[in-house]
Amino acid sequence: MPLDFYLNAATGGLLTGLVYGLSALGLSVIFGVIRIVNFAHGEIMVLGMFATLLIFRHLGIDPLASLPIVAAGLFGFGFLLQDMVVRRVAHLADHMQFLLMAAIAVVLISLCLMLFGPDAQGLQVDYAYESFAIGPLLVDKVRVYAGLAALTVAGLLFAFFRYAPTGKAIRACGDNPVGAQVVGLNLRRLYALTFGIGTACLGAAGAIMLLLVDVHPYLGPSYTLLAFIIVIIGGMGSLPGALLGGILIGVSEAVAGLILQPSLKSAFSFGLLILVLLLRPQGLLGKAVR
Amino acid sequence: MRRILEGASPRARVLLAALGALLLAAPFLVDSYVLSVLIIVLFFAYVGQAWNLMLGFAGQLSLGHALFVGIGAYASAALFVHFHLPPWAGVFAAVALAVLAGSVIGYLGFRFSIRGAYFALLTIAFAEFTGIAVAHVDWLGGSGGLFLPVSNRAHDDLANLRGSPTMFYYVILTLTAGALALCSWLLNSRLGLYWKAIREDQEAAEALGVPLFRCKMIAVAISSGLSGIGGVWYAFYYNNLFPETTFGTSHSIELILATVVGGVGTLFGPILGAFVLTPLGEVMTALTEGIGIDGVKPFFWGLAVAAIVLFRPSGLWPWLYRLLALGNGTRGGPR
Numbered sequence: 001m002p003l004d005f006y007l008n009a010a011t012g013g014l015l016t017g018l019v020y021g022l023s024a025l026g027l028s029v030i031f032g033v034i035r036i037v038n039f040a041h042g043e044i045m046v047l048g049m050f051a052t053l054l055i056f057r058h059l060g061i062d063p064l065a066s067l068p069i070v071a072a073g074l075f076g077f078g079f080l081l082q083d084m085v086v087r088r089v090a091h092l093a094d095h096m097q098f099l100l101m102a103a104i105a106v107v108l109i110s111l112c113l114m115l116f117g118p119d120a121q122g123l124q125v126d127y128a129y130e131s132f133a134i135g136p137l138l139v140d141k142v143r144v145y146a147g148l149a150a151l152t153v154a155g156l157l158f159a160f161f162r163y164a165p166t167g168k169a170i171r172a173c174g175d176n177p178v179g180a181q182v183v184g185l186n187l188r189r190l191y192a193l194t195f196g197i198g199t200a201c202l203g204a205a206g207a208i209m210l211l212l213v214d215v216h217p218y219l220g221p222s223y224t225l226l227a228f229i230i231v232i233i234g235g236m237g238s239l240p241g242a243l244l245g246g247i248l249i250g251v252s253e254a255v256a257g258l259i260l261q262p263s264l265k266s267a268f269s270f271g272l273l274i275l276v277l278l279l280r281p282q283g284l285l286g287k288a289v290r
Numbered sequence: 291m292r293r294i295l296e297g298a299s300p301r302a303r304v305l306l307a308a309l310g311a312l313l314l315a316a317p318f319l320v321d322s323y324v325l326s327v328l329i330i331v332l333f334f335a336y337v338g339q340a341w342n343l344m345l346g347f348a349g350q351l352s353l354g355h356a357l358f359v360g361i362g363a364y365a366s367a368a369l370f371v372h373f374h375l376p377p378w379a380g381v382f383a384a385v386a387l388a389v390l391a392g393s394v395i396g397y398l399g400f401r402f403s404i405r406g407a408y409f410a411l412l413t414i415a416f417a418e419f420t421g422i423a424v425a426h427v428d429w430l431g432g433s434g435g436l437f438l439p440v441s442n443r444a445h446d447d448l449a450n451l452r453g454s455p456t457m458f459y460y461v462i463l464t465l466t467a468g469a470l471a472l473c474s475w476l477l478n479s480r481l482g483l484y485w486k487a488i489r490e491d492q493e494a495a496e497a498l499g500v501p502l503f504r505c506k507m508i509a510v511a512i513s514s515g516l517s518g519i520g521g522v523w524y525a526f527y528y529n530n531l532f533p534e535t536t537f538g539t540s541h542s543i544e545l546i547l548a549t550v551v552g553g554v555g556t557l558f559g560p561i562l563g564a565f566v567l568t569p570l571g572e573v574m575t576a577l578t579e580g581i582g583i584d585g586v587k588p589f590f591w592g593l594a595v596a597a598i599v600l601f602r603p604s605g606l607w608p609w610l611y612r613l614l615a616l617g618n619g620t621r622g623g624p625r
Contacts, residue, residue: 113585
């Protein structure tokens with residue numbers, strides 16, 4: 001196969017990887033601050049995808065335009081979920097938290113199943129078949145828009161955590177919850193905000209993802225695992241790491257799909273996960289905690 | 291048996307004896323539908339007991355136990371299909387391979403000190419990886435699945451595990467009782483005490499001279515071996531194996547649910563959890579059948595599990611134990 005072929009695949013993978021990275025950011029933010037592993041991650045994202053689909057069908061709004069609406073909706077969902085449910089298991093052992101999130105995941109899958117049925121559904125934007133030609137590269141327009149949108153949302157998130165007082169307060173809670181309480185931060189409210197921000201990322205990622213793939217209720221678990229792989233590779237709790245991990249996985253899946261059989265590409269990701277866990281458990285950009 | 295009953299009140303002894311007698315007589319008392327539910331209950335109780343050994347006793351969270359069950363299932367089934375090797379011989383290969391897989395994961399995890407959620411992810415990664423690999427091996431049926439020849443259900447052939455549901459029922463009942471006896475013996479052994487020390491505080495245990503690595507490796511080996519035996523039973527009972535459903539994370543969750551709901555770290559938790567969850571699922575199927583919408587049953591089922599986590603966070607067994615006053619006051623805590 002000619003080199004162009006690989007370059008095209010890699011570029012596509014890079015742009016898709018940015019969306020993966022945005023979704024993984026949602027997982028990383030929640031874990032980094034609240035120390036809860038959100039096993040309902042993919043299912044919440046699927047919820048965002050279905051919301052985007054509904055808005056497109058009934059109001060005819062483009063996924064990229066409805067992104068803020070979906071993100072705001074899922075922000076509210078995450079805020080309430082943390083404040084009313086997840087907060088109550090914070091003191092329990094890992095496996096109980098895991099089970100609660102897995103149960104929430106099952107509830108969300110079945111909710112989507114009841115409301116939308118088991119079939120894969122997608123949408124068609126006007127620019128679906130157009131592409132940009134950059135030198136020898138031919139890149140789908142949807143992928144470019146998707147990658148840029150993901151990058152924008154991620155940039156906003158970085159700016160929020162770096163400059164906004166609330167963002168700094170949230171980081172303080174993540175670094176030292178006791179110290180944060182000592183200086184008068186409202187941990188309960190900030191945790192709920194954090195969970196909301198995490199799920200808002202998922203809403204945004206879901207809205208963008210709908211440009212690239214069709215949605216069905218059983219899509220959730222694979223996105224959960226994918227986000228875990230990305231976050232572990234990038235470094236749990238590291239925001240740039242999540243984005244970098246997303247790009248790495250996006251590119252390597254696209255290229256591995258060309259070289260090996262496409263059905264083997266997730267085996268490749270799991271293999272990468274095992275290697276990173278063993279050789280650099282804090283991830284590529286994470287801080288070593290021992 | 292004596293050890294299981296240690297610290298139990300006379301009432302608990304009577305209840306346990308009654309339960310045992312009922313289970314022994316069940317195939318003669320209930321219809322084939324209830325028997326099929328009981329068979330699934332006992333399977334989950336058995337595998338739950340094996341998983342409990344790792345988390346509940348030794349404190350190592352595995353979310354990839356479908357790997358060990360799947361390896362046992364695929365090994366014995368492939369040997370039976372290709373070489374007509376009967377399962378009583380295939381089970382040795384199944385256990386050997388499952389223990390090998392467990393040892394590899396345990397060795398890597400413990401040597402590289404991967405802990406907690408990270409160790410859990412390592413087990414998930416290995417299980418999913420194996421599932422995808424198996425889907426690409428034609429000798430194991432590939433992604434299309436591996437099928438055992440359907441048996442003649444009128445004639446019980448214990449050596450080849452071909453026969454009626456009643457036979458499968460007694461096999462899994464024996465396995466469950468055996469696992470219970472083994473776990474209760476282990477729990478009171480020196481090794482079991484070491485495990486509990488590691489579970490409660492790994493650093494302190496190490497400081498006191500508990501051989502951490504060896505103890506954790508033994509826990510993983512026993513747990514994966516028992517799960518492998520469960521896998522052999524699983525393959526021959528269901529007669530079909532698909533890589534995604536056998537090795538997938540959702541299967542792993544299914545296998546550990548009974549134990550978490552019943553009570554992690556207790557002997558009767560896995561059994562109680564299985565007896566609650568499986569019939570609960572059946573009742574919900576029956577109730578929601580009339581509605582005719584996909585997803586109603588798992589919706590309420592998920593809510594029920596979430597409610598148990600929120601309101602009985604240490605599991606149902608410790609709560610029931612106190613409710614029925616099963617202890618005699620000499621030994622603290624439910625077992």
